[in-house]
Amino acid sequence: MAPVQSTPQTGLGNRHLLDKIDKLRELGISKQVPLPQLxxxxxxxxxxSSVLESLTGYYFPRSVGLCTRHATEIVCRREPTTSIVVTIHPFDATARKAELAKSFRHVLQDLRGGQFAEVLQMASTVMGLKSTTDGSSEGDAFSKDILRVEICGPDEEHLTIIDVPGIFENVQEGFSTSRDVALVKSMVKDYIKDSRTIILAVIPCNVDVATQTILIYAAEADPEGKRTLGVLTKPDLVRENATREAAMDLIRGKRRDIQLGYYVVKNRGADDTSSSKDERDFEEKFFVDEEPCCRLDKSRLGVPALRSRLRELLMDRTKSESPKVRRDINERLADAKKQLAALGQPRSTADEQRRFLGEIVSRFVELKNFGLNAYYTGDPLFDKHPDLRLATRV
Structure with missing residues (x-):
């Protein structure tokens, strides 16, 4: 497989285009019109989750035993000033939950302190999620609500990426059920089904790729493999030579099930507290020193190469799909306007509602009189429905 040539995607026009798509997503347009996304x-x-953290450069607090239980949308933007805004976008909420989500807006200066962990806990409460895995707390195990984290700063590269709960098969007593298994699978399929979505399929190196459910789902959603990119993780945990060679063959492009190919990254462990620079240096040293990684195409190794490629893919997808998005939005808007016009004038006050009901009564009386008097030319209704001409049928 030829090396990937990444190009800068930080032009002002490109940023404005990505900003527009992000704004549409923030307004909830993606529920009506699919938008380009990773x-x-x-x-x-x-x-x-480690891949997401490495791509964004921010680490999310992890509770022991608790996995990702809702979709998380990370929006990174380059702006003159630094700000971090955390909000909730409810999927299908009750009036009370919608009001709670609407009022949930927290502005932070840093994601590395305890304040962010507190905000995440509050978000879980608003979403109605359980706080423990042992059955001692009430709530749901998973939620379709979206946690949105918008990160702005002078050093940020424009990237929007969505993380959804991981697929699992075995239920955990007191925490998850078979319905949760089905819910997560449904969420994953819903997020990857649209042709405007770039699928980032994360797979550990130390497993049989053929057994990974996510590649099966990706193949169903993307039969030609044009918008699926594989990310291999945990290369340091591979012990068997056959497994190692199988993973290396994926990176070399010997398995062509997905056209965007595979990348490999070395992320920190769950208990690793090293800084992003330390992690980056360690990853680079790993790929330089370790066999057989050191003999692979460097453009497919490490988080920086992956991040650059994803920005390029997202920009290309956004450019190609933006005219179609605009067309779809205009069509939906025109249809909504027609439906609104069909409802007639607004009737927001009691007087307007009484007047409207009075007009209905007057219309009914008029039609009734036409029928009783056999005056069938008085209204087109009798032409459309000849069975209403009762006098002609006696």
């Missing part, structure tokens, strides 16, 4: 998917414990 979605990170994989099985539980595949290293999916």
């Amino acid at each position: 979605v990170v998917v994989g099985d539980q414990s595949s290293g999916k």
Whole structure:
């Protein structure tokens, strides 16, 4: 497989285009019209959340035993001033939950302190999620609500990426049920089904790729493999030579099930507290020193190469799909206007409502009189429905 040539995607025009798509997503347009997006998917414990953290450069607090239980949308933007805004976008909420979500807006200066962990806990409460895994707390195990984290700063690169809960098969007593298993699978399929979505399929190196459910789902959603990119994690955990060679063959492009190919990254462990620079240096040293990684195409190794490629893919997808998005929005808007016009004038006050009901009564009386007097030319209704001409049928 030829090396990937990444190009800068930071032009002002490109940023404005990405900003427009992000604004549409923030307004909830994606529920009506699919938008270009990057979605990170994989099985539980595949290293999916670590990939997200490495791509964005921010680490999310992890509770022991608790996995990703809702979709998380990370929006990174380059702005003169630094700000971090955390909000909730409810999927299908009750009036009370919608009001709670609407009022949930927290502005932070840093994601590395305890304040962010507190905000995440409050978000889980608003979403109605359980706070423990042992059955001692009430609530749901998973939620379709979206946690949105918008990160702005002078050093940020424009990237929007969505993380969804990992696929799992075995239920945990007191925490998850078979319905939760089905819910997560449904969420994953819903997020990757649209042709405007780039699928980031995360797979550990130390497993048989053929057994990974996410690749099966990706093949169903993207039969030609044009918008699926594989990310191999945990290369340091591979012990068997056959497994190692199988993973290396994926990176070399010997398995062509997905056209965007595979990348490999080395992320920190769950208990690793190293800084992003330390992690980056360690990853680079790993790929330089370790066999057989050191003999692979460097453009497919490490988080920086992956991040650059994803920005390029997202920009290309956004450019190609923006005219279609505009067309779809205009069509939906025109249809909504027609439906609104069909409802007639607004009737927001009691007087307007009484007047409207009075007009209905007057219309009914008029039609009734036409029928009783056999005056069938008085209204087109009798031409459309000849069976209403009762006098002609006697």
